[in-house]
Amino acid sequence: xxxxxxxxxxxxxxxxxxxxxxxxxxxxxxxxxxxxxxxxxxxxxxxxxxxxxxxxxxxxxxxxxxxxxxxxxxxxxxxxxxxxxxxxxxxxxxxxxxxxxxxxxxxxxxxxxxxxxxxxxxxxxxxxxxxxxxxxxxxxxxxxxxxxxxxxxxxxxxxxxxxxxxxxxxxxxxxxxxxxxxxxxxxxxxxxxxxxxxxxxxxxxxxxxxxxxxxxxxxxxxxxxxxxxxxxxxxxxxxxxxxxxxxxxxxxxxxxxxxxxxxxxxxxxxxxxxxxxxxxxxxxxxxxxxxxxxxxxxxxxxxxxxxxxxxxxxxxxxxxxxxxxxxxxxxxxxxxxxxxxxxxx
Amino acid sequence: xxxxxxxxxxxxxxxxxxxxxxxxxxxxxxxxxxxxxxxxxxxxxxxxxxxxxxxxxxxxxxxxxxxxxxxxxxxxxxxxxxxxxxxxxxxxxxxxxxxxxxxxxxxxxxxxxxxxxxxxxxxxxxxxxxxxxxxxxxxxxxxxxxxxxxxxxxxxxxxxxxxxxxxxxxxxxxxxxxxxxxxxxxxxxxxxxxxxxxxxxxxxxxxxxxxxxxxxxxxxxxxxxxxxxxxxxxxxxxxxxxxxxxxxxxxxxxxxxxxxxxxxxxxxxxxxxxxxxxxxxxxxxxxxxxxxxxxxxxxxxxxxxxxxxxxxxxxxxx
Numbered sequence: 001x002x003x004x005x006x007x008x009x010x011x012x013x014x015x016x017x018x019x020x021x022x023x024x025x026x027x028x029x030x031x032x033x034x035x036x037x038x039x040x041x042x043x044x045x046x047x048x049x050x051x052x053x054x055x056x057x058x059x060x061x062x063x064x065x066x067x068x069x070x071x072x073x074x075x076x077x078x079x080x081x082x083x084x085x086x087x088x089x090x091x092x093x094x095x096x097x098x099x100x101x102x103x104x105x106x107x108x109x110x111x112x113x114x115x116x117x118x119x120x121x122x123x124x125x126x127x128x129x130x131x132x133x134x135x136x137x138x139x140x141x142x143x144x145x146x147x148x149x150x151x152x153x154x155x156x157x158x159x160x161x162x163x164x165x166x167x168x169x170x171x172x173x174x175x176x177x178x179x180x181x182x183x184x185x186x187x188x189x190x191x192x193x194x195x196x197x198x199x200x201x202x203x204x205x206x207x208x209x210x211x212x213x214x215x216x217x218x219x220x221x222x223x224x225x226x227x228x229x230x231x232x233x234x235x236x237x238x239x240x241x242x243x244x245x246x247x248x249x250x251x252x253x254x255x256x257x258x259x260x261x262x263x264x265x266x267x268x269x270x271x272x273x274x275x276x277x278x279x280x281x282x283x284x285x286x287x288x289x290x291x292x293x294x295x296x297x298x299x300x301x302x303x304x305x306x307x308x309x310x311x312x313x314x315x316x317x318x319x320x321x322x323x324x325x326x327x328x329x330x331x332x333x334x335x336x337x338x339x340x341x342x343x344x345x
Numbered sequence: 346x347x348x349x350x351x352x353x354x355x356x357x358x359x360x361x362x363x364x365x366x367x368x369x370x371x372x373x374x375x376x377x378x379x380x381x382x383x384x385x386x387x388x389x390x391x392x393x394x395x396x397x398x399x400x401x402x403x404x405x406x407x408x409x410x411x412x413x414x415x416x417x418x419x420x421x422x423x424x425x426x427x428x429x430x431x432x433x434x435x436x437x438x439x440x441x442x443x444x445x446x447x448x449x450x451x452x453x454x455x456x457x458x459x460x461x462x463x464x465x466x467x468x469x470x471x472x473x474x475x476x477x478x479x480x481x482x483x484x485x486x487x488x489x490x491x492x493x494x495x496x497x498x499x500x501x502x503x504x505x506x507x508x509x510x511x512x513x514x515x516x517x518x519x520x521x522x523x524x525x526x527x528x529x530x531x532x533x534x535x536x537x538x539x540x541x542x543x544x545x546x547x548x549x550x551x552x553x554x555x556x557x558x559x560x561x562x563x564x565x566x567x568x569x570x571x572x573x574x575x576x577x578x579x580x581x582x583x584x585x586x587x588x589x590x591x592x593x594x595x596x597x598x599x600x601x602x603x604x605x606x607x608x609x610x611x612x613x614x615x616x617x618x619x620x621x622x623x624x625x626x627x628x629x630x631x632x633x634x635x636x637x638x639x640x641x642x643x644x645x646x647x648x649x650x651x652x653x654x655x656x657x658x659x660x661x662x663x
Contacts, residue, residue: 134487134490134491134496135487135490135491135506136506137506137508137510137511138412138413138414138505138506138510138511138514139412139413139510139511139514144510207493208492208493208494208496208497209493209496209497210414210497210500210501211497212410212412212413212414212500243409243412244410244411244412244414245406245410246410246414246416246497248406249406249408249410250406251406252403252404252405252406253405253406253407293414295412329404331404332401332404332405335397335400335401335404336401338397339394339397339398339401342390342393342394342397
């Protein structure tokens with residue numbers, strides 16, 4: 001049904017507001033949308049100015065936690081809001097991040113509800129809403145409830161954000177609302193707690209656990225957000241690359257040395273790293289993910305868009321590895337040399 | 346009828362260490378390009394090259410796992426051979442009724458559970474792999490997935506959590522799924538109650554099979570009851586360790602680690618005739634009475650097979 005609506009010109013996005021435009025995903029989505037001649041204006045908002053040029057995107061410096069966001073939405077007659085503000089990095093104190101994620105979303109949604117021009121809302125959420133626990137089903141579909149709901153960090157924020165979005169959808173049933181639960185982003189341009197974890201000189205893993213991980217390539221993530229913005233695909237969708245990598249397997253592919261340590265010492269290590277080495281430490285949700293992992297089902301997305309992510313989880317990881325100049329490890333060289341000797345003999 | 350007839354995919358005469366076929370599913374052979382074709386080379390050299398290729402693949406992470414975390418290569422080359430020694434030498438398992446298990450497509454094997462430690466699941470996987478040439482995907486208790494090591498090894502061996510979602514997903518992919526509906530009530534029952542089936546859960550497995558429209562294959566495993574005869578249990582210790590029970594057997598905990606060695610009982614695994622559920626249709630899954638009746642029917646079937654196989658086996662240890 002979504003596609004028939006999107007073919008009507010009146011439903012096409014005309015004025016698009018992108019939140020979180022100064023961060024990586026927001027910047028990429030804004031520059032993709034501004035290249036679309038069908039969109040009249042792209043307005044990017046954030047609390048700090050963007051570091052990369054965004055073409056004809058108009059930047060407005062505004063804190064979405066304040067009511068001034070409502071003024072922008074009404075004065076510019078914004079009809080589509082792409083909400084990419086969810087902060088998943090553990091940057092800054094937790095209370096501030098939570099304020100930004102949750103209160104910011106509430107203000108934004110309040111403004112959306114009020115605006116008569118609003119037609120579409122696209123929200124970046126996270127697969128972290130499913131939590132991570134040993135009792136999880138092997139694969140989560142959009143209909144599944146978390147076995148153990150996340151109790152901390154951005155995962156909990158994402159759950160709350162989705163709750164407020166559901167509230168808005170109830171009150172403004174005329175809006176097209178798409179909620180996207182992304183697996184962990186990877187790619188040449190991504191800087192996240194995960195990429196910093198993978199780049200540690202020796203990577204600590206949780207002793208006795210080898211989680212199943214999924215990744216989504218930044219290009220695919222941007223493409224999904226673009227399609228959701230210019231076409232109508234209401235609903236909630238999991239977004240991840242096809243296939244699964246085990247953590248041990250991923251670290252081997254990246255040629256990273258790793259050492260399994262008991263779970264309690266992981267957080268101690270993370271604390272030490274944060275205090276003395278300027279690392280970001282391990283948030284509880286990252287640690288749970290690195291213990292139990294999580295796999296999401298993307299059948300609904302693939303069916304709705306009639307499109308498959310270009311990069312599977314393995315390919316996304318490989319692209320990250322080659323962009324980082326990671327790869328071969330010393331034992332592998334040795335084996336190749338042995339193999340060559342054997343082949344000659 | 347005999348467990349010792351050899352799997353014809355494996356070269357004859359090798360038991361423990363398995364020869365990994367060269368270049369399976371690998372696009373570019375990197376190692377033996379300059380050398381003579383494999384057929385002209387010394388077998389020992391071929392084994393070394395194959396071993397090296399395997400080691401290289403493992404170290405480079407160049408293998409695939411499915412969404413459940415199943416690592417077929419690791420299972421075939423490391424996990425199953427370890428269990429196979431126990432299967433062939435220690436328990437001398439005899440498998441029968443192979444013709445009752447379909448060669449492909451989804452099916453649900455429903456077996457009795459026993460032995461204090463669930464080794465019967467591992468032996469059933471070895472039997473299914475070696476004699477039916479299929480990978481058995483077992484549905485395990487959530488406790489397994491909370492224990493370090495056990496959880497991910499179980500996933501790598503192809504097993505997953507006993508939940509309707511996982512079972513449905515596996516059956517939908519045409520996998521052979523195995524389930525022990527008795528759960529811990531079965532594994533942890535006292536020795537005096539051996540070969541008496543416990544309650545078959547709440548019939549969730551029947552519902553899943555009905556929805557997926559796959560046949561149920563009853564299976565009786567005889568011999569596992571004697572490996573660790575549970576004479577008593579220490580409830581406070583079990584509570585302390587978060588285990589469903591803490592067993593006391595003739596050897597454990599008296600002999601310390603030596604008490605962990607299972608007694609070498611003689612095993613028999615019997616597959617019964619498949620029970621097709623096609624006549625009921627998927628709607629029957631929502632009719633509790635049908636589900637209860639079918640559950641009872643499967644249970645009686647397995648119980649009868651257990652008695653028959655037990656008679657056929659004779660003495661427990663030789």
